[in-house]
Amino acid sequence: MQLQFQQAARALILLAFSALIFKLHFTGEITKFINPKYESLSQVASVIFLILFFIQITRTWKVKKSSYHHCDQHDHDCDHNHDHGDSSFNTKKLISYIIIVFPLLTGxxxxxxxxxxxxxNKKGAMLALSNQKQAPKEENNKEDSNPPEEMEESNINGQANPSIDDNPVDPALLENQQKEISDEEYNQLIQQLEQNQNIEMNDYVYAAYYEEMSKDINKFKGRKIELKGFVYKEDGFAQNQLVISRFLITHCVADASIIGFLSEFPEASSLDKDTWIKANGVIEITTYNGKELPVLKITDWEKISEPNEPYLYPISVKIL
Structure with a gap:
């Protein structure tokens, strides 16, 4: 029996990819690379790599022959150009292996x-934030399901629409980023946003609320808001200004986009970039580079540690 080193190397690479994906799932770091709703797909990929490893391992040994590779004329011509994995190692193969192995080493x-x-900063955060209102409508965006007269009725005597209060969104659902919700549940979230005077930007609703607020910020002027995020600053900011920022991941980190709120409070100058804070404030409107933006007048804040799940993800809405 003769060991085929190149075939063995390929088997090890397949096993390493399977082990790397398993490691990311085991440590929980997989969500730092992909949207949680794709976790099952990456698990399938890990199993496929493992199956390919077992297939490849059968090729690492062969019976030693006295002559070099012999081609069966009934199968194909001997003057072939394909590689059986036992040809001499060259620079081209070395470069190929380096490209494949590099993500394994970094992982x-x-x-x-x-x-x-x-x-x-590289993504041009303030430019992105100032263009939010011009962003195209996504599939998950839903039109207001209540006609104007129904909304007026819901606010008579300061009482909310009974259909909303009697059927609140399941709190357990808010903690499950992977679960899809119906159109009705999504509309319910938006109606709650429109009626709440105190807006809580928790991780589950953040993306949906942020997009809805960007459509017409005047509707939410004067309301109280609670949120958390990391500090981002740009040249040209006043001493009392910073952005409380988050990254939104639609599929994976490659499509990450920055969202957040320009905020103002006296202690802003003392905070370094990337410091995570939790803040409460009031929504006002300002102009930045000729564009209208929401600005939060922070009333109180505190430093917090970076959360285990630092990214935000869009709500998945069932398409019926």
Whole structure:
């Protein structure tokens, strides 16, 4: 029996990819790379790599022959150009192996890095924030399901619409980022946003609320808001200004987009970039580079540690 080193190397690479994906799931770091709703797909990929490894391992040994590779003329011509994995190792193969092995080395040896203010700066955070109102409508966006007269009725005597209060969104649902919700549940979330004077931007509703508020910020002027995020600053900011920022992941970190709120409070100058804070404030409107933006007048805040799940994800709405 003769060991085929190149075939063995290929088997090890397949096993390493399977192990890397398993490691990311085991440590919980997989959500730092992909939207949680795709976790099952990555698990399937890990199993496929493992199956391919077992297939490949059968090719690592062969019976030693006295002559070099012999082609059966009934199968194909001997003057072929394809590689059986036992041809001589050359520079072209070396480069190919380096390209394949590089993500394995970085995956095993380097800790997963969370996107931060430096990435936000490269993406042009303030330009992105100031253009939010011009962003195209996504599939998940829903039109207001209540006609104007129904909304007026819901606010008579300061009482909310009974259909909303009697059927609140399941709190357990808010903690489950992977679960899809119906159109009715999505509309219910938006109606709650429109009626609440105190807006809580928790991780589950953040993206939906942020997009809805960007459509008509005047509707939410003067309301109280609670949120958390990391500090981002740009040249040209006043001493009392910063952005409380988050990264929104639609599919994976490659499509990450920055969202957040320009905020103002006296202690802003003392906070470094990437510091995570939790803040309460009041929504006002300002102009930045000729564009209208919401600005939060912060009333109280505190430093917090970076959350285990630093990214935000869109709500998945069932398409019926």
């Amino acid at each position: 095993f040896l380097l800790p997963a890095k969370v996107l931060d203010a430096s990435i936000a």
